[in-house]
Amino acid sequence: MDFFKTMSIAASGLRAQAGRMRVISENIANADSVPERPGADPYRRKIPTFRTTLDRELNAEVVSLGRVQPDQSAFRLKYEPGHPAADQNGNVKYPNVNALVEMTDMREAQRSYEANINVIGATRRMIVRTLEILKA
Numbered sequence: 001m002d003f004f005k006t007m008s009i010a011a012s013g014l015r016a017q018a019g020r021m022r023v024i025s026e027n028i029a030n031a032d033s034v035p036e037r038p039g040a041d042p043y044r045r046k047i048p049t050f051r052t053t054l055d056r057e058l059n060a061e062v063v064s065l066g067r068v069q070p071d072q073s074a075f076r077l078k079y080e081p082g083h084p085a086a087d088q089n090g091n092v093k094y095p096n097v098n099a100l101v102e103m104t105d106m107r108e109a110q111r112s113y114e115a116n117i118n119v120i121g122a123t124r125r126m127i128v129r130t131l132e133i134l135k136a
Contacts, residue, residue, distance in 0.1 A: 012062035019065035
């Protein structure tokens with residue numbers, strides 16, 4: 001039963017990190033988008049959060065993707081007076097997405113995902129080895 005619990009906890013981590021990577025991908029995809037009309041706000045970066053819940057069947061804490069929150073930091077402004085989305089001063093608002101930060105977050109999420117895969121693989125190998133010992 002502990003093997004099942006271990007694999008279920010790791011699977012919850014896989015789902016949470018996959019959701020995190022989806023949010024980060026959306027941020028990267030919209031990093032250079034501009035608003036449709038002058039003075040409007042562009043895409044606002046999203047920040048994934050995690051939450052833990054007690055799985056009563058497993059009697060263990062599992063993780064899941066929590067609420068995705070908007071990043072309230074300031075938008076980037078570029079002086080582009082000829083741009084269709086420029087305001088009266090010639091400034092265009094760009095999303096508050098920093099590609100370097102997003103790529104770093106993506107790499108961290110990928111490593112966490114891989115760590116959960118390794119836990120599942122190790123657990124699977126232990127199950128197989130235990131069955132081999134019991135057969136002997």
